[in-house]
Amino acid sequence: MSQDYKAEERIIKNIIHKNVKPTDPERRLQLTIYYKNMKTSNLLIKNRPQQKKTSLQEDHVIYEHTCTVEGCGPQSYIGMTRTTLSRHLTCHLQDGAIKNHYTTKHQSNVMRQNLEEGTKILDREGGQRRLLYLEAIYLTNSENCIKKQVQNFQVLPSLKQKTATPQHSQ
Structure with missing residues (x-):
C-alpha cells in the first residue's frame, strides 16, 4: 500500500457521499474500507465467473x-x-x-x-x-x-545446421 492511502480513502468517501443517497432518509450511509493482501484475495471465491479468453x-x-x-x-x-x-x-x-x-x-x-x-x-x-x-x-x-x-535457436540438436569453423593458415 502506498503512504497516501488515507488521502485516497477520503477521496473515495467524498465521491460516494456526493453521488450515493440512501433510499430511506432516516438512514445514514457509512462506508467501510477493508484491505486484504493479494494472497488472501486469490483464495476467496469471486462473485463473477472467470471469463474465457478469446x-x-x-x-x-x-x-x-x-x-x-x-x-x-x-x-x-x-x-x-x-x-x-x-x-x-x-x-x-x-x-x-x-x-x-x-x-x-x-x-x-x-x-x-x-x-x-x-x-x-x-x-x-x-x-x-x-x-x-x-x-x-x-x-x-x-x-x-x-x-x-533462419535463426538457429539450438533447440532441436538433430536439426542444427552444421557450420564448419574456418581454418586459418599462415
Missing part, C-alpha cells in the same frame, strides 16, 4: 496462418508468440513473412481481417524454452510453410 487474447501460443486468398494453395505460416496473438498479428501487418507473401504473391496488402480469419492456435505452452521447441517441431513437420527458419 483466441486473439491468448498468449504463449503456437499458431498457424493459412493464406486466405482463393487459389493460393495450402500456403501457411507457423509461428509462436509470448504476447497476445492479437498484438502479434498486428506486427505481421507491418513486416515479416506473412506480409511479404501477400505483397509478392498477390500484389496486395495483408488486411487484419485476412489475418484473423486465417489464423488458428495449434498449441499452448507457458515455458519460453518449451515454446521454442514446439515451434521448431511444428515447422519441421509442416510441408507448405511460408516461413523458413
